[in-house]
Amino acid sequence: xxxxxxxxxxxxxxxxxxxxxxxxxxxxxxxxxxxxxxxxxxxxxxxxxxxxxxxxxxxxxxxxxxxxxxxxxxxxxxxxxxxxxxxxxxxxxxxxxxxxxxxxxxxxxxxxxxxxxxxxxxxxxxxxxxxxxxxxxxxxxxxxxxxxxx
Amino acid sequence: xxxxxxxxxxxxxxxxxxxxxxxxxxxxxxxxxxxxxxxxxxxxxxxxxxxxxxxxxxxxxxxxxxxxxxxxxxxxxxxxxxxxxxxxxxxxxxxxxxxxxxxxxxxxxxxxxxxxxxxxxxxxxxxxxxxxxxxxxxxxxxxxxxxxxxxxxxxxxxxxxxxxxxxxxxxxxxxxxxxxxxxxxxxxxxxxxxxxxxxxxxxxxxxxxxxxxxxxxxx
Numbered sequence: 181x182x183x184x185x186x187x188x189x190x191x192x193x194x195x196x197x198x199x200x201x202x203x204x205x206x207x208x209x210x211x212x213x214x215x216x217x218x219x220x221x222x223x224x225x226x227x228x229x230x231x232x233x234x235x236x237x238x239x240x241x242x243x244x245x246x247x248x249x250x251x252x253x254x255x256x257x258x259x260x261x262x263x264x265x266x267x268x269x270x271x272x273x274x275x276x277x278x279x280x281x282x283x284x285x286x287x288x289x290x291x292x293x294x295x296x297x298x299x300x301x302x303x304x305x306x307x308x309x310x311x312x313x314x315x316x317x318x319x320x321x322x323x324x325x326x327x328x329x330x
Numbered sequence: 331x332x333x334x335x336x337x338x339x340x341x342x343x344x345x346x347x348x349x350x351x352x353x354x355x356x357x358x359x360x361x362x363x364x365x366x367x368x369x370x371x372x373x374x375x376x377x378x379x380x381x382x383x384x385x386x387x388x389x390x391x392x393x394x395x396x397x398x399x400x401x402x403x404x405x406x407x408x409x410x411x412x413x414x415x416x417x418x419x420x421x422x423x424x425x426x427x428x429x430x431x432x433x434x435x436x437x438x439x440x441x442x443x444x445x446x447x448x449x450x451x452x453x454x455x456x457x458x459x460x461x462x463x464x465x466x467x468x469x470x471x472x473x474x475x476x477x478x479x480x481x482x483x484x485x486x487x488x489x490x491x492x493x494x495x496x497x498x499x500x501x502x503x504x505x506x507x508x509x510x511x512x513x514x515x516x517x518x519x520x521x522x523x524x525x526x527x528x529x530x531x532x533x534x535x536x537x538x539x540x541x542x543x544x545x546x547x548x549x
Contacts, residue, residue, distance in 0.1 A: 228477050230437025237406065237435065238399040248399075266472055270436045273471055290392050 189323050194224050197297065197316040201309045205275050205298040208320065209236055209243045210285070218247055218294075220271065230274035236294075241269040243294040246284045250291040252310075254281045257302040271296070279303040281310060283317045287325060295320060342523055349412075349457055356412035364404045371397045406431065413460070421456045422448050422483055425463055429481070436471040439478040446485030449546050455524045459492070459544055462517045462528060466494045466540045469513060474498030476537060485546075492542040500532045 190208070198206045205225040211218045218236035220243075239248040245263075246253055256279050259266045266273065272280065277298035285293030295317045297305070305313075371394060378390040409431065416424035422444055429440035451459070463481075470476055476498030484491040506514070514530055517540075521528035526544035 228437075230477060233433055233437035233439070235434045238403045240403075267436075267468055270471070274437050276475065288388065288392075 187323075190222060190320065191224075193316050193319050193323065194222060197295075197312060198224050201297050201305075201312050203297040203309075204300050205277060205280075205296075207231060207271060207275075207296045207298070208293065209247075209296070210293040210324070211247070218243065218292075223275075227275055231271060234270050234274065236271075237268075240264065241271065242280055242282050242296065243271065244268075246282055246294045247291050250284050250286070252281070252283045252314075254305055254310075255279055256304045272298070276300050279305070281305040281313055283313055285317055285321050285324065287321065293320075293324070338523070341519075345458075345520070345523070346454065349454075353412045353417075356408045359404050359411070360408040360414075364401060364408065367397055367401045367404065371401065416456060416460055417453065420448065421451055421459060424456075424460055425481070425483075428460075428464065428467070432467050432471075438471060438476065440467075440481060441478060442481040442483070444483040444485070446483075448483075448485055449490070451490070451544070451546070455544065458520050458524045459490075459526070459542060462520050462542060463492065463494065465513055465517050469510070470494075470496045470498065470538075473501070473510060474538060488545060488547050490544045490546055492544075494540040494542075495537060497537040500534045500536050500538055502534060503532075 194206045194208060197203075203225075205223065207220050207224075207226075208222040209218055209220045218238070220231040220234055220236070223231045236243040236247065238244050241264075242253055242255060245251075255262060255269075255272070258269065258272050258278050258280070262269065271277070275298065278301050280296055280298035282294050282296035284291035285295060287293070295313060297309070297313055374390060374394045374397060378387060378394060381387045381390060409427075413424045413427055415427045426442055429442055432438065433440055467479070470479055474496045476496040478497060480493075480495045480497075482491075482493045484493075501510075503511075517530075518528045521542055521544070524544055526542060529541045530538065531541075532538040
């Protein structure tokens with residue numbers, strides 16, 4: 181897959197979202213072109229490069245659940261009130277995130293990616309911020325369709 | 331003294347029973363559910379190859395990807411519960427295999443080295459040491475804020491020493507929460523059951539060192 185970190189249009193959308201939503205972290209996970217693996221392809225505001233090595237587990241954690249269900253998800257005070265174990269949420273642990281809001285990216289009506297914004301303190305994402313993330317996800321879907329999932 | 335011995339025996343019995351059950355579930359997942367899903371996958375691929383209608387072909391393709399993901403997750407769950415390498419190949423290969431899974435799950439690099447000649451360890455003790463290593467790895471992912479781990483296996487004639495070092499935030503034992511303290515106590519207790527010991531040392535800002543030693547000449 182083309183390295184997303186090298187695609188300026190993708191970077192621009194993520195950076196704009198990070199500023200507009202005033203969040204500390206933005207991550208973009210996508211399913212590989214071949215095989216079922218989902219990996220974090222781009223991150224901004226990251227503390228380390230662990231995200232590059234993480235393969236998202238299907239149905240586990242925030243990204244895995246979103247890919248398997250196609251629904252949005254918010255965590256406002258990690259690790260309180262989560263489903264499953266703390267270790268089911270590797271990106272939250274790796275980036276020391278306490279709150280996150282994530283939405284699916286659809287390609288041919290199938291969820292194949294996740295756009296996640298996060299903060300390192302407990303936080304409830306307002307409807308306005310949620311709308312920003314939703315809008316950015318739509319833009320990313322379009323860009324990725326043109327550049328990768330042609 | 332007798333009471334303590336009896337308590338230890340009960341504790342060992344509970345652990346052994348749990349391990350047997352975990353092994354059974356892991357085997358069922360891998361050989362039962364996993365194999366059935368694999369049959370469904372090959373069936374779907376066969377139907378997909380014989381379908382000409384593009385929309386239906388696309389739908390079938392998405393279905394095969396979903397089944398592939400499910401098979402992968404079943405396999406990972408099974409390996410996480412009870413790695414087959416632990417029974418077939420031994421402790422060191424099992425920890426090596428677990429390290430790879432750990433890096434792809436948490437993004438934490440594991441540098442594992444073994445010194446000396448590997449020796450056979452009875453299965454119950456092998457499982458116990460593996461579980462302690464697993465707990466140490468999990469604690470690092472949860473609390474240590476470290477990007478890499480250094481693991482050494484040192485095989486001597488009469489003893490195996492395993493050191494697990496992280497380079498994260500470290501901790502002061504007094505400041506630990508109950509869950510973390512219980513986890514560390516369970517590691518020590520489990521090593522005691524094997525006839526070995528577990529020592530934990532940590533310094534704020536310098537990381538944590540866990541040292542496990544297991545006598546090799548005990549029947």
